[in-house]
Amino acid sequence: MIALTLAEIASAVGGALRLDGTDAAPETVIEGAVTTDSREIGPGDVFFAKRGEFDDGHRFAPAAAEQGAALLVVERPVDLAVPQVVVGDTVDALGALATEVVGRVRARGRLRIVGVTGSNGKTTTKNLLRAVLERVGPTVAARKSFNNEVGAPITMLELSHDTQFLVAEMGASAVGEIARLVRMARPDVGIVLKVGLAHAGEFGGIEQTVRAKSEMVTDLLETDVAVLNADDPRVVSMAGLTKARVVWFGLAGVAEVRATHLAVHARGTDFTVTIPGGESARVHFGVLGEHHVMNALAAIAASVELGVPLPAIVGALESLTLAERWRMQVMGGRDGITVINDAYNASPDSMSAALKTLAQVQAPGTRTIAVLGEMSELGEFSGEEHDRIGLLAVRLGISQLVVVGSGARRLHISAVNEGSWDGESAFVETADEAFDLVVATARPGDTVLVKSSNSAGLRHLGDRLGEWFA
CATH class of the missing domain: 3.90.190.20 (Mur ligase, C-terminal domain)
Known part of the structure; x- marks a missing residue:
């Protein structure tokens, strides 16, 4: 996390700072990692005591303190000689802190943010984007599938003032959750991969799923870009919901970032990609499964919009043989x-x-x-x-x-x-x-x-x- 004083953190999350029994002052600077898992705490880190369905993070505050936590964010004071910020809801506070950090880094004018959502392919696309963008400049992207109301802000809090790209994976199991994440990190480029039946039981039907995924693009500005799947009618319908410029990807002829001449084999898929302006290249994509070509196209479209040359994009994609453990x-x-x-x-x-x-x-x-x-x-x-x-x-x-x-x-x-x-x-x-x-x-x-x-x-x-x- 970027360096913030205890007072600044308390202000950002709307909490009360407690320094009883400590040597700290409101001006004490904190710049460690942020986590809700006490097992991951190291000296100088920040522990958010999140209440869960089956457990309460406050039980693990002593363990976090023993491992060197510099700050505890809690919903009730704990009897520990560690600086504490007391808030009404630690998950809301985590999101508020992420919003503050993203805003401060973005204010320096260098950070570009890509948001990725869809029923399938989010983690693969995120990893492909990271492989491309980290060749251009310092890049932060989620570990594993950190894409919910806890994991996404934890990823955002990994930003430094040198970060050039943030790839924010945004998942949801209910309407409103993606909108919440979008408000934390306003994407310059918002990607919607596909709308399917994944989590449809939780959403309450496919119509609600479409509504939830469309939250990625509804608040984009005219200067932003919506990268949309031209082959999915449900995603196509989102073009009318955004002010942003739309860039289409897919296999269909209308797609501006398009794959043709696909050849599927046991070592991956070869295809020819064409981007806006007519430039094309042959891609020897080593991630197994023809369906991952769509994820690659989404990553290519976003990368082109961020100014990455096509040869560099192709080189990064061809360097990968596995998008993530346990995925093909x-x-x-x-x-x-x-x-x-x-x-x-x-x-x-x-x-x-x-x-x-x-x-x-x-x-x-x-x-x-x-x-x-x-x-x-x-x-x-x-x-x-x-x-x-x-x-x-x-x-x-x-x-x-x-x-x-x-x-x-x-x-x-x-x-x-x-x-x-x-x-x-x-x-x-x-x-x-x-x-x-x-x-x-x-x-x-x-x-x-x-x-x-x-x-x-x-x-x-x-x-x-x-x-x-x-």
């Missing part, structure tokens, strides 16, 4: 067996894309195995969407389905009803059973996909299989 992560290798671990998260769109990639990379004379778990947070759509994925797996000719857990059982039943009745689809209750089944049945040359929502925990199964077949 290629493992294995023994006896020609490939394991694709894509089990960090799953929605109907990303599940379909992963299965299509599995079918596309299958070598002649080899088999494909899909180990699939539940797609969570779909609400009323859950049953029909699991049915649809079961049908798709059969129609794509996936050689063997292994369906894991009761939450995904309908996927197995639908596959059987569609024609996988001779053992092509197997149902097991646990990841351990799935591991044993795949190890027992895999043949040389097979390609194994592991895909589920994070809550199903199959990413660890993917790791086990990758290590076993290493």
Whole structure:
């Protein structure tokens, strides 16, 4: 975090500064990292005692103090000889501090901010943008999937006065949450990737999902840029909601940043990109999955708008073979067996894309195995969407389905009803059973996909299989 005095922090978050029993003064400067996790605290850091659904961060304030916290932001005073700022709500205070820091850094005139949202692809696109922009200047981007009301401001608080680019991943599970993050860090470029059924159960339907994602662009200024997916009708509809200049990306002919001549293979996807003005380049993109080309196009469009030359963009993209752990992560290798671990998260769109990639990379004379778990947070759509994925797996000719857990059982039943009745689809209750089944049945040359929502925990199964077949 940039250097701020205790008094400045208290003012920014609207809190009361307490210095009882300490040697600190209101003018004491704080410039450590900010976290809500006491395990991450180091000397000079700031600890926000966040209340959670199952726990209360105030319980961990003593541990934070022992590890050298220079400031505690709390909702009630704690009996510790550490400077404290008492606020009404620590999450609101965290956002207020992020807003203050972003404003101060932006006031120096150098910082450019990119906001990224969408039902799928946010983390991949964020990582692609970081790879491009950090070649140009100091760049801050979220660790992992820090994209909610806690993770996003923590990322913003990593800014320094030298930072040139901030890539802010903005997720939501309800209307209003993206708007809140946009108010903290006003993007110069706002990206909307796709609107699908991910979290539709939490949002209360697809219409509410569209409304939530459109918050990325509704408050953009005329001098800003909205980077929108020309291939998604729901995203296309957002063009009428923004004052910003719209730049379209996609495969459609109307897209200004467009991919053509796609060639999908086991090492990624090759494509030709064309940008506004007609300049084009061939891209050998090593991140597996044709669907990730759309994420690459969004990153290219934003980077071009930020003034990065196309050759530099292409060079950065070609340097990557993995966007993030557990996202189309290629493992294995023994006896020609490939394991694709894509089990960090799953929605109907990303599940379909992963299965299509599995079918596309299958070598002649080899088999494909899909180990699939539940797609969570779909609400009323859950049953029909699991049915649809079961049908798709059969129609794509996936050689063997292994369906894991009761939450995904309908996927197995639908596959059987569609024609996988001779053992092509197997149902097991646990990841351990799935591991044993795949190890027992895999043949040389097979390609194994592991895909589920994070809550199903199959990413660890993917790791086990990758290590076993290493």
